[in-house]
Amino acid sequence: MDRLTSMAVYLKVVDLGSFVAAAEAMQISPQMVSKHIVFLEDRLGATLLSRTTRRQSLTDIGRAFYERCKIVLSEAEAAESLASDMHRHPKGLLRVNAPRSFGGLVLAPFVTRFLALHPEVQVELTLEDRFIDPLEEGVDITIRIGATDNPALVSVPLAPYQLIVSAAPAYLARHGTPETPQELAGHECLIFGERAGHSPCRWSFGEGDDVTDVQVRGRLFSNDWRVLLKAAVEGHGIALGAEVIVGEDLKAGRLVRLLSDYRSPKRPMEALYAAGRKPSAKIIRFVEALVAAFPQQG
Template sequence: MDRFTSMTIFVKAADLGSFAAAADAMGISPQMVAKHVVFLEDRLGTALLHRTTRRQSLTDVGRAYYDRCKHLLLEVDAAEAVAQDMRTKPKGVLRVNAPLTFGTFSLAPFVTRYLGRYSDMQIDLTLNDRFVDPLEEGFEVMIRIGDVSDTSLIAHPLAPYQMIACASPEYLARRGMPRTPAELRQHDCLAYAYWSPSIPCRWRFTRDGKTEEVRATGRMRSNDWKTLLCAAMEGYGITLGPENVLNPEIEAGRLVRVLPDYEGPSRPMHVIYPAGRRPTVKVQSFVQAVIEEFGRA
């Protein structure tokens, strides 16, 4: 017999005062109630109940055993309630990874709003631009810019990561407005520094189906685009950055779009999580919220 089931039936019999009442409550026969109690008594080597034809009462051992079983069953019910609760609403710590610039300017404000909606959630957000293996590093959800071909990952497409070029009005008044991508070679471009200085920064622009590529060079490089944005706003050159971040600066007059007749670089973006198992409610909730916020229009 299953010990846990026998404990449950024993506690019910003690609570209700008879095998017959316990049998009715559990939907089994009185003889089956008796078998479960005898199973426990045989296992423990002592009587748990004094039984007569008219009444039953707990022995001293039975009273102590009843108290512990009662406590154990309450703990099991509480554990199941927690598990059920976590299946129906997001709860717990969620480890998320995202690219540095997107994470800083777009994802971080979204995360704070998400936490405001779900008081039982915690987000552990890591930002970097290196390739991350979610299985090895324990990330449950990732935002990835670029194509996703790994079959061990479930990928949901988001709106493309669209880039545009901008500079301050002061810089353009001093150096002039470039009319074509080729003219960027005569300008100070605020280039994003990759992990290796030997990797050149190349900007691609498209117009009428034709793509032109130019190597971005200038007096300043950085692996932090926020630094490049600050430099651009202070008139030190032309920066290439995400359109959704730069548009408010353009509208405020702090920056001017460069090469507005050209489409800047665009890369696919996805929210991903490991395949192979059903995602938890917290993962499902966060992924759906990301899709609603950053999905295709």
């Protein structure tokens, strides 16, 4: 038997004064009421109620147990109420993980806007380029670039991670504007990664069988896109970066999009959270806000 249910039956018996009254109030049989009381007494190894054919009374142990049961059931009800409320209203700590470039340059301001709308939510944002399994690492939501096939995770598609080529007007004024991908080979390019002195860097354009690979060169390499973005805006070279990252600089005229007639690399982006259980309100609201801020096109 369930111990909390048996405690609730016991409280009702004491409060109403009889098994029959308790049975009627809880819509169970008097025999079931008796089974709950016997279950508790057997578990405790003590008599809770002194019963005769005419009346029943609490033993000393029964009276003390009655007072503690009221506290236990009250706390259990409060815990259930809190959990239910948190499923309806965003509340509590939300652990979010994202790739470094996207997380630092794009997701961070999104998070602060989300927090302004939900004052009872806290967000712990960690940035890692390696894949984070939410189930293993205690993360509520992880944002990944690239398709994920894991039946234990719910995948919510976001806007694709579209890479585009851009440069500052000052750079183009000094070095000219490339009109084809092949012309990038003659330009100073800003290279994401740690390839200095190792394998050459290639930028790809096109899809399927129609792909053009261009070997680019440059003197600045970095695994942090914030470094490359600043260098691009200051006119030090041409960058291949996510449209969602360079978008504000494009709108402001600090960067100019290049080679827009050529298809540049695009990768799926998705928000992931654990499947198999109903997500809390904080997860639901955060994912809804992500979809609104980074909607799929078409």
